[in-house]
Amino acid sequence: xxxxxxxxxxxxxxxxxxPLLGSGSGARNTxxxxxxxxxxxxxxxxxxxxxxxxxxxRIINDKADYIAGKGxxxxxxxxVLAHLVDRANGSGESLRSILSRIAMDSSLFGNAFxxxxxxxxxxxxxxxxxxxxxxxxAHDSKHVVLHQDWSHFRQTESHTLPLYPLFEQxxxxxxxTVIHYKSYEPMFSHYGVAPYIAALDAAAIVYKTxxxxxxxxxxxxxxxxxxxxxxxxxxxxxxxxxxxxxxEKFAGNxxxxxxxLRDHAEGDNSRFIPIDAATDGDWQTLHTVAESDLVVxxxxxxxxSGLDYASGFSSDRILQEYEVALNTVxxxxxxxxxxxxxxxxxxxxxxxxxxxxxxxxxxxxxxxxYMRVWEARRADGLDYDERDPEQxxxxxxxxxxxIRSIE
Numbered sequence: 470x471x472x473x474x475x476x477x478x479x480x481x482x483x484x485x486x487x488p489l490l491g492s493g494s495g496a497r498n499t500x501x502x503x504x505x506x507x508x509x510x511x512x513x514x515x516x517x518x519x520x521x522x523x524x525x526x527r528i529i530n531d532k533a534d535y536i537a538g539k540g541x542x543x544x545x546x547x548x549v550l551a552h553l554v555d556r557a558n559g560s561g562e563s564l565r566s567i568l569s570r571i572a573m574d575s576s577l578f579g580n581a582f583x584x585x586x587x588x589x590x591x592x593x594x595x596x597x598x599x600x601x602x603x604x605x606x607a608h609d610s611k612h613v614v615l616h617q618d619w620s621h622f623r624q625t626e627s628h629t630l631p632l633y634p635l636f637e638q639x640x641x642x643x644x645x646t647v648i649h650y651k652s653y654e655p656m657f658s659h660y661g662v663a664p665y666i667a668a669l670d671a672a673a674i675v676y677k678t679x680x681x682x683x684x685x686x687x688x689x690x691x692x693x694x695x696x697x698x699x700x701x702x703x704x705x706x707x708x709x710x711x712x713x714x715x716x717e718k719f720a721g722n723x724x725x726x727x728x729x730l731r732d733h734a735e736g737d738n739s740r741f742i743p744i745d746a747a748t749d750g751d752w753q754t755l756h757t758v759a760e761s762d763l764v765v766x767x768x769x770x771x772x773x774s775g776l777d778y779a780s781g782f783s784s785d786r787i788l789q790e791y792e793v794a795l796n797t798v799x800x801x802x803x804x805x806x807x808x809x810x811x812x813x814x815x816x817x818x819x820x821x822x823x824x825x826x827x828x829x830x831x832x833x834x835x836x837x838x839y840m841r842v843w844e845a846r847r848a849d850g851l852d853y854d855e856r857d858p859e860q861x862x863x864x865x866x867x868x869x870x871x872i873r874s875i876e
Contacts, residue, residue, distance in 0.1 A: 487559070488584055488597040502605035502614050503659040509619060512578055512602035515663060518672055519577055523679060524760045524776065525665070525672040528767045531774045533576045535794065536802050537569035537827075544824035553814065554825075558586070558595035567598045568827075571650065571806060574601040576767075579652035579661035582613065583810075584630065587644050591817045596810070599647065606649070606659045611635055613647050633809060648809045668766030674759035770794055773832070784833045791831050803827045 505511050519526050541564060543550040557564040567583070574581035582604045584597040605614050607629065616627045631637040633648045651661025665672070764771050770790040772783070811822040 488586075488599065501608050503608060503610075505605055505660050509605070513620070515578055516602060518669070518676070522672040522676040522763075524675050524763055524774070527776075528665075528763060528769050528774045529573070529576045532767060532769055532798075533569060533572040535773070535799050535829075536572040536576070536806070537565060538803065539830050540565055540828045542824070542826050542828050544821070547820065547824065549818055549820045550814070550822060550825055553594070553596075558597055560597075562597075564596065567596055568806060570598040572802070574598075575650055575652070575802070575806070577663065578602070579654070579663040579666075580604075581650040583648040583650070585633065585646045585648065585813050585817075587636075587817050588642065589638065589644055591819075594814065594817045604647075604649075606632075610659065613649065633813075648813075650806065664768060665763065665766040668763050671759040671762035671766065674755060675763065678756040678759070768798055787833055788831055795829060799829065803829075 502509075506514070519529055541550075541554045543554065554564045556562075557567050571581045571583055578601045580601050582599040582601055584599050586595040586597065587593060599615065603615050603617055603619075605616075605619065606612075607614050610632075612629050612631055614627055614629055616622055630645055630647045633646045636644050636646045638644050652664055654662035654666075760776060761771075764774070764776065770793070772787045772790050773794060807825065807827065811825055814820055814822040814825070
């Protein structure tokens with residue numbers, strides 16, 4: 470490809486093409502969709518659980534952040550890739566910001582959707598993230614139906630886009646497709662399954678144990694028990710009124726109190742009979758076990774989500790677990806996300822995108838940046854030669870990379 474053609478493409482990718490879901494364009498007729506969950510509302514339930522369960526949300530956030538990486542690397546002199554990395558669509562979003570949302574949806578739902586926009590002449594290319602909760606796969610399995618709120622679905626407010634690799638021309642003249650990322654699960658062909666599906670109960674336990682502690686504080690750690698009340702009442706309605714007044718003032722959860730109203734006898738025999746169950750240790754153990762189950766179900770590591778900081782900060786353990794996570798979880802998922810993006814870039818812009826890679830950096834450093842290559846090797850007890858040409862070349866590349874990062 471000539472230099473003039475590349476320059477034209479770089480400018481062309483700046484064309485503003487809005488995502489279809491928010492563009493206000495007219496709806497198209499669609500067939501029925503495949504239900505996502507028994508009531509088609511599974512994404513809403515998963516989102517609500519992630520907003521309530523502390524450890525569950527932290528694992529999802531950290532996992533998505535590691536998968537999104539710290540930026541992109543690409544071959545020298547490829548202006549098209551450089552522009553797409555810095556400005557992936559007409560809204561000015563970077564490719565990294567889009568990929569971070571895709572990674573978030575993939576970690577939360579096991580599904581993610583990326584909208585690709587171009588025109589018939591392939592004069593520009595834009596990528597847009599689509600909120601996965603807004604998407605449902607059509608019955609033909611070749612299209613995706615978009616709607617802002619599936620609990621109040623209206624056909625006139627929905628939009629339809631083809632699923633990659635099928636491209637279709639829209640009413641605004643653009644040519645679009647949607648890449649559907651989904652985690653493979655046997656017996657599920659239309660949607661992926663959240664990777665932590667086996668730990669839904671564990672996430673709920675973490676949330677409910679937190680709520681239990683809040684309720685205890687709200688009720689001033691009031692004991693549960695039975696309150697025996699002596700009173701003279703003329704009717705059953707009067708008895709109910711007295712019990713309701715007592716419950717509003719004294720009852721809570723925990724600190725549940727069962728009120729029993731009995732006929733007045735000689736003297737006042739009203740008394741509270743506490744039910745004292747030593748369950749604090751049981752609840753704490755339940756919470757800890759649920760957190761561990763969550764980490765395992767997410768295929769993640771405790772130190773990478775801050776769950777072990779209370780017992781001390783160990784940079785060696787963090788680096789070791791990061792190395793394992795990088796090779797077993799992060800790199801395979803990154804390749805899964807990038808593979809269709811590279812294919813789209815090559816087919817639409819006719820540019821070699823094989824050099825497009827995600828930059829990964831560990832959460833902590835075992836050695837300071839100012840150390841030279843041979844100094845780091847000497848610190849690790851390895852052979853070193855400060856005049857070795859290979860190490861001089863590596864040092865020059867590292868220095869050049871650091872300078873470019875600062876700029």
